[in-house]
Amino acid sequence: MTKKQENIINAALQLFAQEGYTATSTNKVAKLAGVSEGLIFRHFTNKEGLLKAIIEEGERKVLTLFETIFKETEPKKIIQKTITLPFLIPNEELEFWKLQFKLKWELNHNNSNKLKPLQEKLIHSFKTLNYQNPELEAAYVLTFLEGLSTAIIKGTLTNRTEFQDFLIYKYQL
Template identity: 35%
Template sequence: MTYNNLLDSMIAEAKRSKKQTEKQQKIIETAIQLFAEKGYANTSTNEIAKQAGVAEGLIFKHYGTKENVLRSVILPFFKSSLPGMAEEVFAEVLPAETTTFEEFLRAFLYNRIQFFSENKQILQVVMKEIIYNESLKKELLPYLANEIRYRFRKAIETFKTKQELKNIPTDDVVNILLSVLGGFIISRFVIVDVDRIHEYEVEQLIQFIMDGIRQNDH
């Protein structure tokens, strides 16, 4: 399964759920589409109900609040799909033994920038809620980080054995990379809300990182 179109993947996941009635699936499907189109804050439960063809009271009966509707969208999808998504990304950006760390870093950045660009609306909703919703952050952020951290550790250990990187503890390198790369992409697409990231920005970031962790003789 590919996850390039995140909105379609989330809707497909909702439809596959055997724990929900047909009306609940319609509520979730409609909520995903409206959150992506209008943003979470600008979408009301009344609007979700109207477009889903159900009574608003049914939403409150099953979910209680709009926040719980969002949680019913985000948590099941990412918990079931994130391992496959992470595996897919690293298979794409780390394809060969001859890849250098700089090539891997560049491929990873451009891959994730393209993914965010193509799924900007729904990812803005997800990321903003993770940033500002403490309960959602506590439940989902460690899970997100761990799935990505595990694969980054493997990649970094590989490049350290090739003596491309300084002898910095692997976990420290992972923490720095996740903070810098995640902060760069999220700040542009979520906080600043740009339509695209320029190539020169990416290359400056890559050189900034490489200057800090590259072995001096590389």
């Protein structure tokens, strides 16, 4: 990806997060990125193509975050790594993830398949640890993590370390 393409994506990311996807024009993105609007069309075809590039980048980042969990074989460590995942979001990436969540809500975009491998890994871990209902445990953890991630991204969870310690203790990890 060229520097100009990165600038375009970063500008779109910033504007989509602040103003919403539908309220942001490609002209506004071009101005913030310091490029011509035609360059956006050349690289991304249209606003939808730009949005698609941002969503694909989010899905790549999610898979990168999941890699350490997928490589893990110890059930307790799988659960621990999954539970602590939202706490690993660097502050400089909060805007990026805020946009991913905002797009999911604003455009009703949700690729449920991206969580399927993680859900299956959790189910297997809970089964191995003899939890009574591993499917519901996995669903609970993933649903809880979405809310937790939202609180972290929005900045409403102020006691992150204490909360993380609580979750590790709760699951005896």
